[in-house]
Amino acid sequence: MERLDLRKLTGAHLKPYRQMDDDAPMPEEGAVLVSLERLTAESETLLAHNYPVGLLVPGQAKAADLAPWLDKVALIAIRFEKFSDGRGFSLAHRLRDEQGFGGEIRATGHLIADHAEFLLRSGVTSVELSDPLAVDHFIKRLKLYSLWYQDTLDARPTILELRHGRTRKRLAS
Amino acid sequence: MYRYDDYDQTIVRQRINDFRDAVERRLSGHLSEEEFKLIRQMNGVYLQLHAYMLRVAVPYGSLDSRQMHKLAHIARTYDKGYGHFTTRQNIQYNWPALRDMPDILEELAAVDMHAIQTSGNLIRNVTADPYAGAAAEELADPRPYAELIRQWSTLHPEFSFLPRKFKIAVNASATDRAAVKFHDIGLQLKNDPQQGRGFSVVVGGGMGRTPFVGPILRDFVPEAQILTYLEAVLRSYNELGRRDNAFKARIKILVHELGKEAFSEMVEQEFARLLPTADDLPTVELARIRSQFITPTFDQLPDQDADYEQALKTDDAFAHWVAVNVVPHKQPGYAIANISLKPYGGIPGDISADQMDLVADLAQTVGHDEIRATHAQNLVLPHVRKRDLYTVWQALDKAGLATANLDRASDIIACPGLDYCVLANARSIPIAQEISKRFAAKGREDLIGELKIKISGCINACGHHHAGHIGILGVDRKGEEMYQLTLGGSGAEDASIGQITGRGFDEAGIVDAVDTVVDTYLGQRKTDETFLETYRRLGPAPFKEALYGTA
Amino acid sequence: MADLKPAASQLISANALWTGQAVFLTRDGTWSTDPAQAALSTSAEDSLHLLEMAKASNARAEVELVHLAAATLREDGRPWPTRNREYIRALGPTVRRDLGYQAATARAD
Numbered sequence: 001m002e003r004l005d006l007r008k009l010t011g012a013h014l015k016p017y018r019q020m021d022d023d024a025p026m027p028e029e030g031a032v033l034v035s036l037e038r039l040t041a042e043s044e045t046l047l048a049h050n051y052p053v054g055l056l057v058p059g060q061a062k063a064a065d066l067a068p069w070l071d072k073v074a075l076i077a078i079r080f081e082k083f084s085d086g087r088g089f090s091l092a093h094r095l096r097d098e099q100g101f102g103g104e105i106r107a108t109g110h111l112i113a114d115h116a117e118f119l120l121r122s123g124v125t126s127v128e129l130s131d132p133l134a135v136d137h138f139i140k141r142l143k144l145y146s147l148w149y150q151d152t153l154d155a156r157p158t159i160l161e162l163r164h165g166r167t168r169k170r171l172a173s
Numbered sequence: 174m175y176r177y178d179d180y181d182q183t184i185v186r187q188r189i190n191d192f193r194d195a196v197e198r199r200l201s202g203h204l205s206e207e208e209f210k211l212i213r214q215m216n217g218v219y220l221q222l223h224a225y226m227l228r229v230a231v232p233y234g235s236l237d238s239r240q241m242h243k244l245a246h247i248a249r250t251y252d253k254g255y256g257h258f259t260t261r262q263n264i265q266y267n268w269p270a271l272r273d274m275p276d277i278l279e280e281l282a283a284v285d286m287h288a289i290q291t292s293g294n295l296i297r298n299v300t301a302d303p304y305a306g307a308a309a310e311e312l313a314d315p316r317p318y319a320e321l322i323r324q325w326s327t328l329h330p331e332f333s334f335l336p337r338k339f340k341i342a343v344n345a346s347a348t349d350r351a352a353v354k355f356h357d358i359g360l361q362l363k364n365d366p367q368q369g370r371g372f373s374v375v376v377g378g379g380m381g382r383t384p385f386v387g388p389i390l391r392d393f394v395p396e397a398q399i400l401t402y403l404e405a406v407l408r409s410y411n412e413l414g415r416r417d418n419a420f421k422a423r424i425k426i427l428v429h430e431l432g433k434e435a436f437s438e439m440v441e442q443e444f445a446r447l448l449p450t451a452d453d454l455p456t457v458e459l460a461r462i463r464s465q466f467i468t469p470t471f472d473q474l475p476d477q478d479a480d481y482e483q484a485l486k487t488d489d490a491f492a493h494w495v496a497v498n499v500v501p502h503k504q505p506g507y508a509i510a511n512i513s514l515k516p517y518g519g520i521p522g523d524i525s526a527d528q529m530d531l532v533a534d535l536a537q538t539v540g541h542d543e544i545r546a547t548h549a550q551n552l553v554l555p556h557v558r559k560r561d562l563y564t565v566w567q568a569l570d571k572a573g574l575a576t577a578n579l580d581r582a583s584d585i586i587a588c589p590g591l592d593y594c595v596l597a598n599a600r601s602i603p604i605a606q607e608i609s610k611r612f613a614a615k616g617r618e619d620l621i622g623e624l625k626i627k628i629s630g631c632i633n634a635c636g637h638h639h640a641g642h643i644g645i646l647g648v649d650r651k652g653e654e655m656y657q658l659t660l661g662g663s664g665a666e667d668a669s670i671g672q673i674t675g676r677g678f679d680e681a682g683i684v685d686a687v688d689t690v691v692d693t694y695l696g697q698r699k700t701d702e703t704f705l706e707t708y709r710r711l712g713p714a715p716f717k718e719a720l721y722g723t724a
Numbered sequence: 725m726a727d728l729k730p731a732a733s734q735l736i737s738a739n740a741l742w743t744g745q746a747v748f749l750t751r752d753g754t755w756s757t758d759p760a761q762a763a764l765s766t767s768a769e770d771s772l773h774l775l776e777m778a779k780a781s782n783a784r785a786e787v788e789l790v791h792l793a794a795a796t797l798r799e800d801g802r803p804w805p806t807r808n809r810e811y812i813r814a815l816g817p818t819v820r821r822d823l824g825y826q827a828a829t830a831r832a833d
């Protein structure tokens with residue numbers, strides 16, 4: 001598995017996370033991803049470990065259900081079950097905008113390069129990809145787009161801001 | 174007309190480069206067929222029976238002569254010399270090769286056009302009243318709102334992989350010429366005495382397998398908050414719309430299954446959450462867009478013109494065309510001229526490259542450089558001086574574009590059907606042609622008056638048959654093309670869904686059946702009653718009896 | 725359109741990826757724009773075998789929309805599709821005889 005930071009266009013500094021089945025024993029070391037069910041059931045032992053614990057959720061998870069854990073986990077991984085299923089974009093948006101989550105959001109699963117820019121602008125910070133070629137395709141895409149209309153969650157200026165020489169309210173305050 | 178600035182241009186150019194890249198990834202095997210299908214569709218490219226099809230967006234149906242000339246050029250250079258105007262104010266080319274697609278898109282970009290989001294599971298091209306800016310009774314020009322929504326929905330990061338396609342229409346007159354109640358979201362402009370200008374918002378209308386006349390989800394949304402409200406609706410839909418069954422994935426099913434109240438509550442909650450941080454930049458932008466849609470500088474003319482009156486008296490064919498195809502304009506001395514793309518026995522919506530050039534020339538010389546596409550697959554010259562109407566008509570007539578049949582029996586909407594479409598069960602175009610010929614031969618269209626016949630080649634209902642006064646649906650019965658008849662639908666402000674009459678008809682039988690229905694109407698109508706009024710007064714019984722007997 | 729099950733008397737059709745043209749699989753695994761050149765399957769197994777070749781071609785990104793089409797032998801001993809939809813694909817739109825593959829024959833007539 002390869003990793004890519006969508007803003008820095010490299011993955012070298014990103015930690016690999018091991019996906020743990022709900023009944024798999026925890027490893028001695030290394031970062032892990034667990035489901036919401038497991039985190040809820042075993043939170044005390046899990047969070048007492050001194051390695052990073054991330055939460056792995058499907059795109060249809062409700063942001064509000066994750067709220068109690070957001071300041072306790074190292075990262076949220078959103079799994080895209082199918083490339084055409086866009087629920088993960090709304091989940092990322094809500095985690096940032098509704099829940100105020102400031103940590104890393106990593107997308108995993110069935111991703112294609114055509115998602116790249118959309119993921120970044122929905123609040124996703126990194127992706128996990130199957131092979132180096134896919135990483136190249138992602139980077140190419142991210143370099144391709146320099147402009148967008150929507151007020152989205154990264155701080156880069158929108159066309160409306162550029163056109164009217166103003167900063168959007170959300171960033172100004 | 175809206176002109177792109179460098180930002181709009183850049184977006185379109187970047188998208189073309191992106192599409193080039195996606196084609197390369199497909200050719201080198203890095204995109205699967207299924208993945209590439211979705212990506213090409215997001216860029217307007219379908220694969221039909223004989224070839225690819227490119228659907229070019231005509232946002233809110235507005236074109237200028239430069240753009241229309243370009244469409245003609247594309248038809249000649251990359252296609253087979255014609256194009257097809259659709260029920261969503263777009264134009265389709267039926268024969269382009271994939272290898273030419275990026276070049277065609279470059280050609281379009283040169284005249285501020287694109288094919289972005291004319292297909293795929295995302296927010297589609299926004300449609301609007303084709304008489305915008307010209308209609309006598311409109312509250313305001315709906316196109317600035319449509320352009321604002323076009324920008325907001327273009328390459329939207331969160332809403333580009335929705336459960337299913339999403340269609341938005343904007344209407345600003347009491348008369349609904351945009352079929353707002355049959356859209357995923359229909360926006361009807363209105364004035365509120367306290368809150369000023371805003372919209373009543375219809376959500377969850379649609380055709381397809383399960384047609385719905387959309388309910389009003391909110392009676393009033395102030396115009397400054399409209400994008401925020403759309404965001405709330407779209408987010409709720411993206412999260413909750415069904416993804417297990419493509420036929421149940423439209424927002425109409427979600428609204429129906431949850432109930433309007435429950436869905437509305439969710440949207441209201443999200444709307445309330447978003448409002449405090451909502452920006453006023455869209456309102457600033459709306460003012461900028463509006464300044465580009467200033468109505469042309471009309472000549473100050475008396476409403477009557479002597480030469481025009483004279484021509485009406487001396488040329489019956491012209492007078493007839495004016496009576497049927499020309500409607501009042503808000504500016505004295507001007508008129509709105511409808512150009513029928515339904516010649517008797519022709520293919521509804523098809524137009525040759527030469528005809529496109531002619532329409533463009535007319536717009537440029539005597540039409541304040543504006544052309545509109547309508548959802549009935551016709552064109553409009555929205556601003557013509559009455560004194561120029563005779564010249565316009567003569568030129569149209571020479572080019573086979575002066576059929577006087579607006580909203581008449583032969584002004585038929587038909588989808589491409591089995592002659593082109595991969596999903597079709599039966600052909601639609603030949604049925605339209607035969608019905609049109611039948612009514613033309615009988616020469617009684619004027620007697621019949623307003624009659625909207627709509628034909629779809631399968632249950633996807635691209636031909637709006639559910640909303641036809643007379644609707645025809647093609648089905649496949651053991652390899653035979655058969656046609657079901659529905660009566661009493663309407664796509665206008667009095668929207669309703671047509672009822673199936675009974676067993677279907679074969680290709681010849683369906684034409685006779687339509688004839689029978691019309692005869693029944695003529696026999697039963699009261700003075701000045703339209704077909705739809707008669708049907709609504711009498712119900713289906715007399716029509717069924719005429720069709721099937723009383724057995 | 726419902727997908728057919730493999731059976732005897734079928735041919736394989738698809739659309740060429742690069743041009744979009746309707747094409748038909750020949751016995752040697754190449755594609756022809758003429759259904760009369762297509763391989764007519766002799767059994768369900770034969771159809772499956774042809775389908776495998778076609779899918780390999782799809783995997784090489786040469787064609788899209790690979791599917792089976794019912795067909796029979798014409799009087800001249802050549803295969804020809806029987807169902808409406810495939811018949812129209814083999815010829816072109818019935819409402820524009822000047823377009824599609826039928827255009828060439830129409831001119832020759």
Ligand code: HEM
Nearest residue numbers: 259260261337355379380381423588589594596633634635
């Ligand atoms: C030829 C290729 C075409 C294909 C493959 C196609 C496919 C479809 C499908 C699958 C639907 C049903 C969508 C749903 O209910 O979720 C649909 C609906 C529709 N299509 Fe098409 N279509 C085609 C051409 C056209 C054309 C030429 C027009 C205009 C003349 C058109 C206009 C529409 C409209 C207005 C609807 C109804 C939207 C609604 O359900 O609310 N389509 N189309």
Ligand code: SF4
Nearest residue numbers: 588594597630631635
């Ligand atoms: S109604 Fe059916 S046949 Fe007609 S264009 Fe739509 S999908 Fe094709």
